[in-house]
Each structure stands twice: as C-alpha cells, then as structure tokens.
Amino acid sequence: MARLESVRVPLEARVQSSASSAPVTIATSRHSALVRVTHWITALCFLALLVSGVEIVISHPRFYWGETGNVLTTPLFKLPIPSSRPLVPTGYGYVLPDQNGWSRYLHFQAAWVVVLTGLLYILSGLFTGHLRKNLLPGKADRSLRAFSTAIAHHLRFGRPSEAEAWSYNVLQRLTYLFVIFVLFPLVIWTGLAMSPAFVSAVPATVTSLGGQQSARTIHFFVSLALLVFLVVHVVMVCRAGFRSRMRAMITGRAGTHMERT
C-alpha cells in the first residue's frame, strides 16, 4: 500500500508510525473526532430545522417582499399547499392541524445547538488547520484548468479516485466552503432579521435586506438551497460507496485498510 501512502496519509499517521518501532496497524483517521461529532449534530439539527420549518411555513404558505405582507396584500408567490390556519385562502376545503407551538420551540432550540456546534467547528477548524488543509482547494487545484477538469470528470460520472477516500476533490471543497461560509451565515442572518426583539437592538439586520418579509422570503430560499445540498450530498455519498463513507464519518476509519509490517 505504499502507493496510497504516498498519495495521502494524514500527517498524524506518518508521525505516529515513524515514531513507533513495533509493527502496528495504523489507526489513522479519515475524519477527526471533532469533525465527526459536529457533522452528526449538524445533520440532526438540520433535520429538526427542516421539519419544524416546513410546519411553520404551512401556517402561512405565502411569501412577500418588503416590510409587510398578509392575506390582504398581494404575495410574491404562494405555495400550492393547504394551510394550518383558516385565515389563509388556499383553495383547499380543509385546514391542517396547528403544529406551530412545538415547531417553533424545536426550531429555535435546534438553531441554538447548530450555531454553537458550527462555531466550535469553525474555531477548531481554524486552530487545527482543518479548514485550510481539508477544505481550501490545494495549490494545484486553484486554476481554472484544474477546476474544469474536475467538473468534466464529474459530469462524465467518473468514479471517485482512490485518493478521494482520503481527501476532498476541488468541487467538494468549494461546495462545503460555500455551505459553511455563505449559506449557513445567510440562513442565520435572515432568521435573526425576523425576530422583532433582535432587530430592535440591531435594526440593520433587517433594513439591509429591505424588510422583515424580504428576510422571510430569503430565509425560505436559502433553506431550499441547503435542502438541495443535503440531497446531493447524500446521493454522492451513496455513489462513492455508502458503507465506506458512512464508516469514515462514524468511526473515522477510511474505506481502505492500511497495514504496515
């Protein structure tokens, strides 16, 4: 397995193996414990936010732009779904049960947990170099050519290379960076912009977006983008090998066993 080792073996593994003289099975990690734990907490919170968010939207499946909007004003668009409130004219002859109480409790609790988890992830990622080493595209990949090669490989549905069991390709890196540093901050910002108390302290949160209803509409679309990411992410995991990728994210061990004698 010398070839593989020359491709990508995390630094810790190399240091550890050269320091030890006894023949060992290298217990090297694809993902650090912190990355694995924060990943699954985030996954759980995202599902909670998604379910509760859908429930909250059902109570008023109309979206507006600007400061205000209600059933007496023209919406930007409506979702063609029934509502949990008789107030909303949906065209359906029935009203769904009200689920907003627990949905709102759960939404904000999950938001707190995911924000604190995200902060821990980013701070430790800066500290340990995880963001720089594993997410920032490598020097060789920072060219248009490398980028288009990666996209072409992707569009041909090429199988992931052996190295990708150990490292992210440039498209993955850019996608993860976009989710972490663009979509998550945006969804937090637009969420806060809907809080009447928060914006009383920091009015620019909502005025910069053009109003509270604009914030709600953007919140909806960013959530949709995050949902698309989730679906693509899961599809890619399945394509790359569901068992090995899940094992890597749960136990930390990558798909390939490396033994050294």
Add this chain to the structure above:
Amino acid sequence: MTDLSRRKLIIGGLAATAGVSGLGLAARIAQSYGLIPPDHGGIYGLGETLTYASQRLLTRHSLAREFHASQISKRPLANEIPPLNEAFKRLQAGGFADWRLSVNGMVDRPASFSLAQLKSYPSRSQITQLQCEEGWSYIAEWIGVPLSHVLGVVGIHPQARYVVYSSIDSNWWESIDMADALHPQTFLTYGMNGDELPVGNGGPLRMRLPRQLGYKSVKFITNLTVTDSLKSFGRGLGSASPETGYAWYAGI
C-alpha cells in the same frame, strides 16, 4: 494507553468538569438576573432559556423600529378572534362606557380604570409593525397610554417582577417581565390610525408590545396583576401560551 491519549483524557475530563460547573454557575447567575423564562422546563427549556437570556441582555433598552406614516398598511388585518362572550357584547352595546381595567397585586393603590380615565393620561402613539408568529405582518399607528405610566399611578412594589394581563375572554392571558412592562413602547392601546381601536384589532383596549410577536399583544384586556412570581397563575408557565404549546417569550 499512550501518553498522548492519557493527556487527551485528562484534558477532556477537566474541560467537562469546568463545563458542567460553569453551566451550574451560569444558571445561578442567570436566575438572579431574571434571565430564566417561566417555561424553562421540559425538552425545549435549553433553547428557550438561551433565547430569552440572550435577547434580554441584548434588548433591555432597545426600541422597536418605528415607521413613516406612508408605510402604514392600507388595511390593518383583523385576525380571526374567538367568539366574544356575553359580557363583551353587553359592554359593546353600551359603547364600552362601562369597560374597566382592574389593576391589582403588588401595587400600593389597586385601582379600576375606565377608558375615559386611561384616555385622560398623556397619550402616545407609535407606528410599529404587528408581526404574527405565522409569518404575516402589518404596520399601524397605535395610540394609547404607556403601561409604565399606569404602573406609576398605582405604584408598584420594588419586588415586582412580572405583570400578568388577561382578556375579557378568561382563557387568554399573558405575562411580561418588568423590562417589557416598563418599556416606553409598551402601550395600553385604545386607538389606531387616528381613530378608535376597532374590535377586530383588539378594541376597546389592547396590550401592545412591538418587540414581541402578536400573540403577546392580548386583545380586550380587563385585568392587570403585578406579581413577583408566576407560579400561582395557571400552570405556572407564565401565560396561557405554553399551556397550548407556544413559548412564553415571543421576541423571536
């Protein structure tokens, strides 16, 4: 066990101990500064407490955004209201001349105010947004007397921590902490957009606090009780909302 993992274990253990004792300390400090909401128990207590405590620290003196007269919604939406009871209909037939707001509890001079008395106090107006937890909103001019003025008239005891207020429909009651009760934009509202407050929007008298969602702005209010503890009200969760599944604090 290698040195590395032992060191990790010790550091991890110390961090966990510090974390747990830090949490305990934080909880005690939060309690003494009034940062724990009455519905802090149960599985959502953590999120609820974090939201209330952080927003309370951030917003103790902040003012809700006020808007220009041109931004007032053409048609202020009157949300569906529960069928009004006989007592309300009788008072409505009399033009609300006999409407009374009773103020009691931890006050020096318990009183019962008529609408005329409330209107004789300095009138204030604010153009603010009413935001429903469902997602819709409208902007209106709200006219009334600041709650702090009425509390000043009756004289509240120094140990007062909450104001409990209820609708003529006894199933609808809420409470707020003193930061909100004494906030300059918390009004006992009797007018809207230069006119009387319509029944559909809560007339003749509505609590109005623009820094929280609409359900805290209880319509048709007839009673205010000043208290230092919410334990004896309903199930002790601070308002009727947590009893029906909604949060007591609605700043978000």
